[in-house]
Amino acid sequence: MEWQPLAHGPDCAKPVWEIDQQTASDALRSRRGGPEHACPNEECNHRDRYDRITVRVLCRSCGRVHLLNGEEHTARTTTTVRTGYGQAPKRVAGLWLYPGPPLLDWDWEDAGPSGYLCAREKVARLTEEDIVGGIGEGRGPRGGTIWSAGALSTFGPSVTGRAAPHVTWARTSGDKTFATVAAAAKWVKAEVDAAAASVTTEGQDQ
Incomplete structure (x- = not known):
């Protein structure tokens, strides 16, 4: 029950999501994204550069687009x-x-x-x-x-x-x-x- 659906626009005629992902390796953390920093955990890559993943979820019918961003991501394919x-x-x-x-x-x-x-x-x-x-x-x-x-x-x-x-x-x-x-x-x-x-x-x- 903790999974929540992404919403389409009002009165969407054909609610179908098109999903893609993009990974930017070694992206520079902007000042608005937080100060340059290092993490004392040796297994953590928190610093001024990081791998940023963006998942784009769009509906061509209603024009709604969701952009989901994260870092230190993992990805796996399951069933x-x-x-x-x-x-x-x-x-x-x-x-x-x-x-x-x-x-x-x-x-x-x-x-x-x-x-x-x-x-x-x-x-x-x-x-x-x-x-x-x-x-x-x-x-x-x-x-x-x-x-x-x-x-x-x-x-x-x-x-x-x-x-x-x-x-x-x-x-x-x-x-x-x-x-x-x-x-x-x-x-x-x-x-x-x-x-x-x-x-x-x-x-x-x-």
């Missing part, structure tokens, strides 16, 4: 299996499950997602309002894969200093674990349906 985001959601137990990254960073080629966010509807991009539950991977006493779950999400301010909001679940499976993702999804769906039915009953009583 949606590694990042989690970008994979297609799957329909399980009446919910749409959106996959996350694998549990172990070095074992991502053959490993499945380590968790899922659950939504009632299939959407192009999840928002806080879409999420009704979450499923997470764990290890049982003998090292086997188990799954736990939470339902009815509430989002609050980040508690880690990152952009991602902190999520809490009104109901959790607690000590109850599941052998499969499908079983965990069924539990989430039952909890969400029970909460919805309770709200409906209360409304009728009033």
Whole structure:
């Protein structure tokens, strides 16, 4: 949830981004960019010259251009299996499950997602309002894969200093674990349906 989309212009007829990058090696730091300086960390290149990267994101339809600048950059090519985001959601137990990254960073080629966010509807991009539950991977006493779950999400301010909001679940499976993702999804769906039915009953009583 900490990734934020870049905005197109108002009423953009064809919202498609064209993305390029440019790297300027040994660029001179201008006075407006800060005074000449050196960093005591031997592995850091903070000084009056640096490698500057600029990512240009433009839309030819609305004319909007985003220029993203940085230094001491790293770049790598990965896949949606590694990042989690970008994979297609799957329909399980009446919910749409959106996959996350694998549990172990070095074992991502053959490993499945380590968790899922659950939504009632299939959407192009999840928002806080879409999420009704979450499923997470764990290890049982003998090292086997188990799954736990939470339902009815509430989002609050980040508690880690990152952009991602902190999520809490009104109901959790607690000590109850599941052998499969499908079983965990069924539990989430039952909890969400029970909460919805309770709200409906209360409304009728009033």
